[in-house]
Amino acid sequence: MKIEMRQRVIDLVDQLPQEMLPEAIEFIQSLSIKAKGNQLFSSTEEQELISIIQTRLPLNEQQRFDYLRERQEQDELTDADYLELIRYIEKIEDQNVRRTSALIQLSQLSNISLDSLIKQFPSL
Numbered sequence: 001m002k003i004e005m006r007q008r009v010i011d012l013v014d015q016l017p018q019e020m021l022p023e024a025i026e027f028i029q030s031l032s033i034k035a036k037g038n039q040l041f042s043s044t045e046e047q048e049l050i051s052i053i054q055t056r057l058p059l060n061e062q063q064r065f066d067y068l069r070e071r072q073e074q075d076e077l078t079d080a081d082y083l084e085l086i087r088y089i090e091k092i093e094d095q096n097v098r099r100t101s102a103l104i105q106l107s108q109l110s111n112i113s114l115d116s117l118i119k120q121f122p123s124l
Contacts, residue, residue: 026116046109052102053121055095061088 016024057065068085071077077085103121107114
């Protein structure tokens, strides 16, 4: 049964037009990643990159940031609040730059397309 199913997948891929093969590869690659979970990334370097990708503001900082944004939308920020909000925005932007860089490095290191890799981190 297992061999028949694999052969069916091969037959289906063989029927695809050439221009659809990259999409098929992306799809099969994403299934493979999903099936293996983080076991796909076994080296220390890969695990460090995953740690960077998953880094977020601590909960108390995220709540404070959300509060300040809400106050900004209501046009109720003091000058001190505004400066604090700017510091949070800069911190988040810095994290996003590091996260993006780590995603690119992990993609190259693991030979997985960036699109497939991003799909494995739904919180991005």
